[in-house]
Amino acid sequence: MSTTSTTLGLVAEIFTIIAFATGLILLIIALLIRAIRGGWFEVEALVDGSELRWLGPDGAFYRQELMADELTSLRQDELRTVFCRTSSPSRAHLERVAHDEKALRVLVNVFLGVGVAAVILSIVSTLTG
Numbered sequence: 001m002s003t004t005s006t007t008l009g010l011v012a013e014i015f016t017i018i019a020f021a022t023g024l025i026l027l028i029i030a031l032l033i034r035a036i037r038g039g040w041f042e043v044e045a046l047v048d049g050s051e052l053r054w055l056g057p058d059g060a061f062y063r064q065e066l067m068a069d070e071l072t073s074l075r076q077d078e079l080r081t082v083f084c085r086t087s088s089p090s091r092a093h094l095e096r097v098a099h100d101e102k103a104l105r106v107l108v109n110v111f112l113g114v115g116v117a118a119v120i121l122s123i124v125s126t127l128t129g
Helices: 003-037 068-073 099-128
Strands: 040-048 051-055 061-065 079-085
Touching: 003 099, 051 079
Parallel strands: none
Antiparallel strands: 040 051, 040 079, 051 061
């Protein structure tokens, strides 16, 4: 076995351990965040002036001030499907995505992908060494 192959194998195994451990920790954090926040549900909301108004599944009436960038993408008196979390129906989102959860999922995929690539590199260096 050559020194280059041995060194490459050791570095690949270190990357494997670090990447899989980090990916697993981030995956657990992402699953916990998802469980705590709850799922999404859709409601029809009315754009009224600078407010968004909707009726929640619990029968309560909710309203929310729209931000300037949200106002530019919406028309007055428009009925729009919005998304709310089951844990907080008083906060409406125009998209069914939490950007922090999405970023966390991307990081999980990157770290697990690096871990898989490192395992493959470690196997190849072992077989060719």
